[in-house]
Amino acid sequence: MPAKKSKKGPTKGSGGKGRRSLEGKSGTLPAEQRHWYEGKQRARAAKLPRTAGEAPARQQRRAADSDLLVGRNPVVEALRAGMPATRLFLANSLDQDERVTEAARAAGDRGIEIVEVTRAELDRRCESNGQPGAAHQGLALQVRPYRYWAPEDLLDRALESDTAPLIVALDGVTDPHNLGAVARSAAAFEAHGLVIPERRSASVNMTAWKTSAGTLARLPVAQATNLTRALEAYKKAGLFVVGLDAGGDTSLPVLELATGPLVIVVGSEGKGLSRLVRETCDVVASIPIGGAESLNASVAAGVALYEVARRRGAGSE
The missing domain is CATH 3.40.1280.10 (SPOUT methyltransferase, trefoil knot domain)
Structure with missing residues (x-):
């Protein structure tokens, strides 16, 4: 069966008219040049397998049981305090900021997974965590619920x-x-x-x-x-x-x-x-x-x- 011809004409580019006019900012940097890339690599290298005794209890926890800490200052403070965390979310259009750099470096040193997401995806994660409209500033930390002793x-x-x-x-x-x-x-x-x-x-x-x-x-x-x-x-x-x-x-x-x-x-x-x-x-x-x-x-x-x-x-x- 012959393929149908599109009634639309050939797709045309925007010619650059749809770009955001961000004066003084260059295009998207390669991953290795982004300021959080080094931390992401350290996190990947530092990841250790969970012990047999810990794995079952952690596997039983649902993702919804995790708390999402949002905002640059709260995230940096939590990492400085050594708060247990599993993931650091970075918006992929994030502007360079010393707090972002510190957060990525701290996460990398501790083996916390660093995940790049779109701002829209980060918005959705905040909403699903009960924080609609949260001012995440492109940075969020997924923290583990505290495991109480008996x-x-x-x-x-x-x-x-x-x-x-x-x-x-x-x-x-x-x-x-x-x-x-x-x-x-x-x-x-x-x-x-x-x-x-x-x-x-x-x-x-x-x-x-x-x-x-x-x-x-x-x-x-x-x-x-x-x-x-x-x-x-x-x-x-x-x-x-x-x-x-x-x-x-x-x-x-x-x-x-x-x-x-x-x-x-x-x-x-x-x-x-x-x-x-x-x-x-x-x-x-x-x-x-x-x-x-x-x-x-x-x-x-x-x-x-x-x-x-x-x-x-x-x-x-």
């Missing part, structure tokens, strides 16, 4: 340590800034990890990660389905559970058990410890402050951790 695994880690177990539990702390700040203090004073409840609690998100200054990359956070039961299990394992509350039974400075295995439970600034958690604590201690003042969760945790570290240091002399 409370019993955190307990095992603490018991296997060379130092007396020290765990911080948060009860009803919903501000991720507080979670990140507590994590930073916990790492500074050598706590073995944090425990948070699954519900009515801040989660390890970008805000918490940034506030922690990257310490969440090395400090385990366990998530308990029931915080009271987790604390009871810790007590059975020999840990002494101390709750912090303004109406405490004793004053923190006179607490004599700081050198032993310990769990410090911090409540929210407004409501303090919940009833069941308070009843589960071995003792509830208060921090002496001015009568009209109150401390938020992160400050209270920092003070308590310092007191524990001071007593443990004095006990080892």
Whole structure:
């Protein structure tokens, strides 16, 4: 069957009339001349196979479970903080910018896949991630959801340590800034990890990660389905559970058990410890402050951790 002839005439070029008039900009550069190419090559070379123990859990996660961080400054800050990430998306019409260069270099050094996409494709990815109209500025980072520890695994880690177990539990702390700040203090004073409840609690998100200054990359956070039961299990394992509350039974400075295995439970600034958690604590201690003042969760945790570290240091002399 003979091919049909097109009724249209031969296709004509635009003669350059359809080009964007970008004065002072040259045509598309070869890949090897683009400022992120070196980072992309390093990422490809640095990619390592996942271990057998990690692969099944990661494979079970759907792509939709990943978070997309957008914008040049947020992406660079996340990479500087060491936030776990899987892909860096770059719009292929991206203008040169030192933040883009830094992001690509950091991604390449860490073996994060670098993917070039059109701006339209990046727009679609933002929309599918629940960020319609996000100002991605041609740069987006796909970050992995935080993988929480099980409370019993955190307990095992603490018991296997060379130092007396020290765990911080948060009860009803919903501000991720507080979670990140507590994590930073916990790492500074050598706590073995944090425990948070699954519900009515801040989660390890970008805000918490940034506030922690990257310490969440090395400090385990366990998530308990029931915080009271987790604390009871810790007590059975020999840990002494101390709750912090303004109406405490004793004053923190006179607490004599700081050198032993310990769990410090911090409540929210407004409501303090919940009833069941308070009843589960071995003792509830208060921090002496001015009568009209109150401390938020992160400050209270920092003070308590310092007191524990001071007593443990004095006990080892």
